[in-house]
Amino acid sequence: MGLMIFTSLLVLILIPLFIFFQHKKYNDQLPPGSLGPPFIGQTLSLLKALKTDRIEKWFQERITNHGPVWKASLFGYPTVVLHGRTANKFIYTCDGNILTNTQPPSVSKIFGSKNIMELSGNDHKRVRVALVSFLKPEVLKQYVAKVDEEIRHHLQTNWHGKHAALQVQPLIKTLTFNIICSLLFGIERGPKREKFLPLFKDMMAGVLSIPITLPFTRYKRAITARKKLVPMLLHLIHEKRDGLMEKTQQAGSPHKDLITSMLSIRNDDGSTMMSEEEIIDNVIAVMMAGYDTTSVLLTFLIRLLANDKSIYSSIVRGNTLLHPYLL
Structure with missing residues (x-):
């Protein structure tokens, strides 16, 4: 017992000394x-x-x-x-070969190791082709009507007739989530969509946090949220794959979501270009990348409209959609 205690103390002393001298050795570089x-x-x-x-x-x-x-x-x-x-x-x-595009391991655990920011070489090229095929301008044009419908419903539900002061950013984050959820997952409004929102909020909060996996930390909640989200996305992938096999969703469908688009892209031998893990990780990455940035940008845009009447007047002149909500 005494020998074990002595050994443990020796290790506790030697490790910091080793780190100190190693740090000192490379500090000049x-x-x-x-x-x-x-x-x-x-x-x-x-x-x-x-x-x-x-x-x-x-x-x-x-x-x-x-x-x-x-x-x-x-x-x-x-x-x-x-x-x-x-x-x-x-x-x-x-x-x-000198500098590669990687994320901190803590972020990779939330986004997933197969997202495009973690891949390189042929894998990066293959996944990029799949993502770009969905983000082409001619494809995005197909979603204008869908986005317009989501915005109209959001404004009518959360803004119209509200005389009290509104907290803009939380509302815009909800709108952004609903639009992205529709375009990426193909999930319409309802309980199924609402289950995704708290998980994404926990994951977003965990990205900018100290990566400590104790139960009360944001990072631990983010990791837990991802574990809950992955089976939900996997189930969604299987549903959409079955729909494609039954030809219930044609290739030229005006509202084909990102998951369906990824499932539709095939290699020369007819196999699916992306694995289920790659689809899950890249859908999460796109969702996380667009959720906060887009909502913050839209919040600042509304702030600009509220503070600069000349810009406001120029934009809403003749626009019957925005005018009632930004007065």
């Missing part, structure tokens, strides 16, 4: 900056800056102190931050 406290690093200060809308100042302070290239520890992982036109040129023209 790293850019300036600080990794901060172990594991947490600068994550808390970054999240605070995001929450208080001071993210630009947060970056600028570090650029002023360390220059256009500096190191930090974010979301549990050592990170090198590059800033400026030269850095952008380097990243976008860099050979794939």
Whole structure:
């Protein structure tokens, strides 16, 4: 027993010493900056800056102190931050053998390891072809009527006749979710669609959080939400595959959703181009990428309309859809 305790103490002493000397060995090869406290690093200060809308100042302070290239520890992982036109040129023209497009492992656990941002080479090309085929302008034109119907229903339900002050961003997030849910999953309004929303909210909250898998953390809730979501998407895939086999949804259908589109794309031998795991991970990635960014952009657009009467008048002149809701 005494020997075990002594061994444990020795390990606890030697590991930090090893890390210290290894860090010291390579420190001269790293850019300036600080990794901060172990594991947490600068994550808390970054999240605070995001929450208080001071993210630009947060970056600028570090650029002023360390220059256009500096190191930090974010979301549990050592990170090198590059800033400026030269850095952008380097990243976008860099050979794939030197710099590859990957996500932190914590994010990959939420999005899935088969999403397009994790793939490279032929796998990346194959999945990109499948996604681009759905996002072509001539294909998206088919969804205008569907999007218009979703917007009209949302405005009539949540905005029309509401004389009290409204919280715009939560409403716009709901609208964005409904539209994306319709286009990606092909799920109409109702209980089935509503089951997806709280899971996606938990996953979104977990992406920008410290990756600690304790029961009370956002990250743990995000991982749990994904585990609940995957069987739901798998069931949806099987339903749509059966529908395609029965020819109940033709290739030229005006409202063919992303999942059906992915299932429809075939290799030369007739097999499905994407596996079920790839479809699930990429649907989640597209949903997560569009949910927050689109809703925030639309919120700022409405703020602009509310604060600038000249722009408002130019846009709503003759538009009977928007006018009653933005007065």
